Amino acid sequence: MSNDHSGRIRMMQGNEACAEGALVAGCRFFAGYPITPSTEVAEHLSVKFPKIGGRFIQMEDEIAAMGAIIGASLTGMKSLTATSGPGFSLKQENIGYACMAEVPCVIINVMRGGPSTGMPTLPAQMDVQQARWGTHGDHGIIVLSASSAQESYEQTIRAFNLAEKYMTPVILLLDEIVGHTTEKVIIPDESKIEIVNRRKPAEKPKDYLPYRETEDCIPTLAPFGTGYRYNVTGLCHNETGFPTNDNKIIGKLVHRLVKKIVMHADDIIEVKKTMLDDAEIGIFAYGSVSRSARSAVLKCREMGIKAGLLEPKVLWPFPKKEVLAMARKVKAIIVPELNMGQMAREVELASRCAVPVHKLGRVDGNPIDPREIVDMIKGVV
Amino acid sequence: MSNDHSGRIRMMQGNEACAEGALVAGCRFFAGYPITPSTEVAEHLSVKFPKIGGRFIQMEDEIAAMGAIIGASLTGMKSLTATSGPGFSLKQENIGYACMAEVPCVIINVMRGGPSTGMPTLPAQMDVQQARWGTHGDHGIIVLSASSAQESYEQTIRAFNLAEKYMTPVILLLDEIVGHTTEKVIIPDESKIEIVNRRKPAEKPKDYLPYRETEDCIPTLAPFGTGYRYNVTGLCHNETGFPTNDNKIIGKLVHRLVKKIVMHADDIIEVKKTMLDDAEIGIFAYGSVSRSARSAVLKCREMGIKAGLLEPKVLWPFPKKEVLAMARKVKAIIVPELNMGQMAREVELASRCAVPVHKLGRVDGNPIDPREIVDMIKGVV
Amino acid sequence: MAEEQSASKKPAVIRIKLEWCKGCEICVAFCPKKVLVMEGGKAKVENPGDCIKCMLCELRCPDFAITVE
Amino acid sequence: MAEEQSASKKPAVIRIKLEWCKGCEICVAFCPKKVLVMEGGKAKVENPGDCIKCMLCELRCPDFAITVE
Amino acid sequence: MFNYLEYIREKNFPHIWCAGCGDGIVLKAILRAIEKSGISLDETVMVSGIGCSSRTPGYVDMNTLHTTHGRAIPFATGVKHGNPKLNVIVITGDGDATAIGGNHLIHAARRNIDITVLLYNNYIYGMTGGQCSPTTPTGSRAATAPFGNIEPPFNTSGLAIAAGASFVARADVYNVANCEKMIAMALAKKGFSLVEILTPCPTAFGRRNKMASPVKLMEWLRDNAVPAAKWKKMTEEERRGRMETGVLMDVDKPEYTAEYEKLVTSLRTGK
Amino acid sequence: MFNYLEYIREKNFPHIWCAGCGDGIVLKAILRAIEKSGISLDETVMVSGIGCSSRTPGYVDMNTLHTTHGRAIPFATGVKHGNPKLNVIVITGDGDATAIGGNHLIHAARRNIDITVLLYNNYIYGMTGGQCSPTTPTGSRAATAPFGNIEPPFNTSGLAIAAGASFVARADVYNVANCEKMIAMALAKKGFSLVEILTPCPTAFGRRNKMASPVKLMEWLRDNAVPAAKWKKMTEEERRGRMETGVLMDVDKPEYTAEYEKLVTSLRTGK
Amino acid sequence: MMERYEIRLSGSGGQGLILAGKILAEAAAIYEGRNAVQTQSYGPEARGGASKAEVVISDGEIDYPKALELDLLLSLTQESCRKYSGDLKKGGILIIDSGLVKDLPKGEFKVYSLPITEIATEKVGKAVVTNIVALGILTRIAGVISEESVKKAILARVPKGTEELNMKAFDEGFRAGNELLS
Amino acid sequence: MMERYEIRLSGSGGQGLILAGKILAEAAAIYEGRNAVQTQSYGPEARGGASKAEVVISDGEIDYPKALELDLLLSLTQESCRKYSGDLKKGGILIIDSGLVKDLPKGEFKVYSLPITEIATEKVGKAVVTNIVALGILTRIAGVISEESVKKAILARVPKGTEELNMKAFDEGFRAGNELLS
Ligand SMILES: Cc1ncc(C[n+]2csc(CCOP(=O)(O)OP(=O)(O)O)c2C)c(N)n1
Ligand SMILES: Cc1ncc(C[n+]2csc(CCOP(=O)(O)OP(=O)(O)O)c2C)c(N)n1
């Protein structure tokens, strides 16, 4: 079943790499509900967790799975769930709860195609806006992306680190191609991997305020059962965690939930640049499509076309600065994606009319062929 | 309980006006699950429907309610559900189903504040992006807004008309202020109200294709039980309604679902303009906030400031053209809203850097006071 | 023994926290000895001497407003 | 009467739609008279004369692939 | 001779189910039961959720509605309440009906709305490749229970009875005659009816649990699915690990849409 | 004398419940039962959904978790499975637990996970102003049943038993001693336990149903909630419209987190 | 033309002020053909504690539906008076129940203090009609809606069989207001 | 340095080609230190009908993970050959089961036709090792991965106790490929 060759190199599916990344990140709780094309994350952990005392549970549905990981996280466990479109929609209410109550946890969505049941086994990137806006009410959210098994591994670790640091749910988006492609993962020495754990209260229980106002806007939630008695609620609440109807406090809270992410955007955002320095055509691509884009860039360079690639590893908060910087240098931006332009609109917004932004969308379940991108670049040049 | 004064003028809450609008539109099926501040829609129909043979049912949750209205709509009944944030999140998966299977129905979301349970009794407009992107997968969607009881009545009728015309779920967003404010509604003569009913198949059952490719991109679904035997699915499907894995057909389908709304945007979009002709400051406001904005415009005009108001009655598809036209005429745009700038970003995108766009967000459960808007306008001038 | 006796004989101390009492009348209605009455929308101890310390009023007060000692 | 008799006596016509047969062997395994066998991954009628028209093969074929007349 | 072709959408065949999957056997029993009960195809709607079993409607020539995972019953409730004249059949799997859809199952049973739920219990999530379902027996292996399932399974029929269903029966794909009969009885019932049909999945359940071939699973059913009459005579010991088949509950109660109709009539006529 | 102040968050008082609402009576019974069972407040977590009843945790001095509507049990499952040493109490309403949350209730019962569910059955949705719930009696009026409810109610306790709960009891706010006792027994039980506590809502249920005052509702409980011992001696006729109280089910079965722990141990030790 | 007249009725949860607000709004909108909007507090407030209903009346369009600068505040409890008097404008009207409101808010208001609850219990004989008594007083003192319109609106709203009682309550209130003014 | 070598293994659902693909990829990536990605078809295809597994091998980075222009196609059934041969590049290698694939696709390919299934059943004695036989043939004919690496990868993947059988299967395949080439 697993392929434990000794050594640092392993062949893994993106989904399996997520599971392995979670293990290394210190995740010890998984609750899920099967759904293609994410199920391997669960299956892998159902084998691994019992062996090391981690806790795996298959819940009755995705809503319950999301609730369970929030509950487990409040006991101090790093917690994970994995799903795909339909399940992601169902989890939205409780994802909002995690935002509101500021409970760290990681949600992996391996994106498949179509609205509704759609194309369960075919790739897409159609949930990138949903990842930002899927739950009701204003909130901030961190959404990561991965384009290979290696990145699936690393980004899962980063997702847990960001969740613990900022006390927030973090979403990791894969597309079916990334989730199901088996490839090399180089596993670093554990000592070289940075692991972040949530803050513990410094004060005594009697002085403790779970949602104390701090400069960094990050609350400190003590694990349940450690003597810090407090209340957690999805209602608007004050510093003690109790519901309030005081408009000032409510206003501050909702502001803070958004600000918490925005003010730390520089710490959170990560992009990868390929040949962007002298590029005349900038490509913005993420997930499996960024691999097609990289191929395309290389092909273009061979043809003497100065193309470059900006790959956001964090989709939300959106890397506005980086896009604007690119927009101010290139002559045009191309945004290939497996949807009808969901991120292209963000690129347009961020590039502040500095250059034309061209969409290259594909929604038929096929990946984007590098040659399509090359063709569009040629057309634009 | 009800106040049936004879005559055409009635005092109603926005929620009640929605219920009355639904009745006039021909809606005869309601399935819901109680939630503040939308519950009065259901309560009102639970009184009215049984008297006229309409069908009311309280389901076990919001997911079931959404499922039930889709099922009922397929029997030919115009169907409605009403909810608020948490319930709206839960309905998302099945809203996506209605988009995919192209089943007309109307979803009213009376918006309350906060993410999660938030502020159940306080107003907000925090679900406007969710209304667009809440369900997974690419899709088009129609979202209406209302700012008074009168508009609640009229927009509910329009919601049904658009749903039936375009074979799609239509979302009507109210905020708590609109839902709960009692005010005058002038009820026009029924003969003067335009009612649209979904197309019936012209062909015989044996030649019938429910999802036949047509120029207007709108399918024709015969009510169940009328001798047209066909299949409805949330999987990507072909013209017959059966699932397919053919990439070409899938691509066409997803494209069409988006295009269906985009190509008819001019027919769907509706805006109201107040003193915009000579305005130097443009306000973009919807829902209860547009009332504050109108007050502000009047006050500004009194003070000699040329302010004007653009009120979108349809939020999605977004009135890009209208906003751009305004952007090209005014010196600045102000977007007051009961959130942290959800529509402001659309205004910015649509105004193509023609003018600065200023956000005025409020998230503390208080309405926006016209004086705040006036102050901002003064600041901008 | 002596102590026990004195304890049971000690007259009941019935306290009503008026700020918390919402005047539901439950304590009044079900006191087997009619010790309590309503006054101005709140419970009031009228015949403390009759109290048999059955504790039912305390147990049933939804508002933590009445205690019997 | 005569007709009935002749009907029941008429030798069974067992048809196997090979394009639909997935070779699950259910019909073969549970035919009480061993009328059927597997061949090349599909069901095949081997001893039609033994068929008693119990219909079990038809009833249990998941693939609508076998009919008995 | 029963002509299945009159009831199916031939162009969608061969169907997608694996070799030896009982879903096809159930489908045939349904078609015969429909014929037997004489309901008109034009006035019948088949609604399903998501799963292998839920692909059934795609093969039947009537109005068919393939919904979201677990939600077939709410959709069906809308269809039935929307037009009570329609016969509504729900096809669902053990995961669809008792995992994600468990709540809808018990509520429809409570309301006693006149729909017929045919629940294909294959003891596993077939469509997604063999994860545990709420009916997977304790100790069995599944893709998410690699060391054996530690959870106890539901007695689904018992749950439906406790929730208020007016007709509940159990059948299996070995005893095809009983299966057809139970479905026909359920179709005839005015009120909420459920037939739990045992049809163990060879691909995702059997293979992992030492019953690799369809034939083995059929033999297991033959030996362990026990008709009610025989069941009654069995000792507790003999019953262990076995399943009773036949009618488990059959009572008459007010039906939801009929009660609603009564309300409408009484308000209209003042009676 | 029991000192409630040691267990409550006094600063949150007076509580938000209406005059005469039984929720406060239940809360007090819970606190006494907690004291009686000797569990430590620092090792106890109280989890609730959304509703009037679900506001209970706000008043209790321990780790409290007020979740989303209907989802208290999944959150609690996460808490318990995350740290099995914690005592986990779920507070929920009839709507919370049997309408939107019905599925979680039956699944937690099936798994037999060691949490104690205290279900305040007030026969209505209190928090949202009196709409029908799945326990509203047929014929009763509610904000969404202006002409009387046409749906039959759940027998919630019976449903939990059918789903697999190892301890199920019913209590009411009139008979406070029994209420405390049932809660204490549930807390002591290793496995899934449910106490259904009858506490009819005066504001949203009583007023609409000719029991306008809290006292009237208490009298109704006095006359209709019947202790098990007495119940056994009653005729069918006498039972009609009445509710049995006391222990309805008490068996020992493998508990979920313990079974999981066994699996972990066996994999680690090879046994 | 009357531009905008803002009224707030405040008290505690069960005092029927929301119904009173609805009646006022209907009186203006339906029986006088003007515009009126009525809003109210929801939430924990609505369950005991202080509660409010607001009515804005105007001959023109009413944009902003909530009170900005109150022309008139009615307070039937001390708590509601403290909590909701902040928006009362300079020179505005404050009507209080003299039996229940003891501390007056600071500011330049025209204060009218009457034993509203007492009138209801003593003169009309039923505490439940306190809201209607208050309406009578308010109608007289505010002078923005006619007596007839308010009466019609009351009759259209109250349960059958209670018309007389309510008319009496209104009249007693109106008379009390009259006495105070004259 | 080898730029990019694209292999597609095609056949029907149960033929073990996905495992074969994984083995190939691991042989290249783990035992030769190169890069390799392996993808496969999911969905209804994976349940009977035509099924495929793809492996891309390169000494450089592999960006696009799916096949663009196949260097080698293995087809074990007629249907899969028809369905998946479209991407085979001019001059590419086509290995087919001579017993099962009768119609060859049009195009300029190097076709190698061997009785793969038959080798498995007759020479090795087990149909289940058809995939490993195919691997042996492919390893020899493609010549891009060493025999040793593939063998190591097989041994690391197959269930304990079946090592010998699988080595035999590989060797028979390799030999058959060798015969054809020499
Ligand atoms: C919301 C949602 N969650 C999960 C899935 C993935 N999924 C599809 S079918 C299925 C389970 C099917 O099991 P069952 O209902 O028993 O049907 P079977 O395939 O066994 O007949 C699951 C989990 C989905 N489609 N939607
Ligand atoms: C998803 C969701 N749907 C609906 C609601 C609205 N809501 C809040 S409490 C409640 C019902 C409460 O009823 P119950 O659980 O019986 O508790 P009670 O108030 O009667 O104690 C509802 C429907 C919500 N908060 N969230």
Ligand code: SF4
């Ligand atoms: S303790 Fe018993 S007797 Fe004494 S006041 Fe309370 S209820 Fe009455």
Ligand code: SF4
């Ligand atoms: S029971 Fe409590 S709240 Fe009710 S009247 Fe008595 S003391 Fe007051």
Ligand code: SF4
């Ligand atoms: S009808 Fe009976 S006897 Fe004849 S082939 Fe079929 S199973 Fe055998």
Ligand code: SF4
């Ligand atoms: S039962 Fe049907 S599918 Fe199976 S082998 Fe026989 S004919 Fe073929």
Ligand code: SF4
């Ligand atoms: S996976 Fe199982 S249930 Fe699904 S079609 Fe195959 S055998 Fe049938």
Ligand code: SF4
């Ligand atoms: S509404 Fe009912 S349940 Fe809620 S607090 Fe009031 S009396 Fe209690």
Ligand SMILES: [Mg+2]
């Ligand atoms: Mg199943």
Ligand SMILES: [Mg+2]
């Ligand atoms: Mg309740």
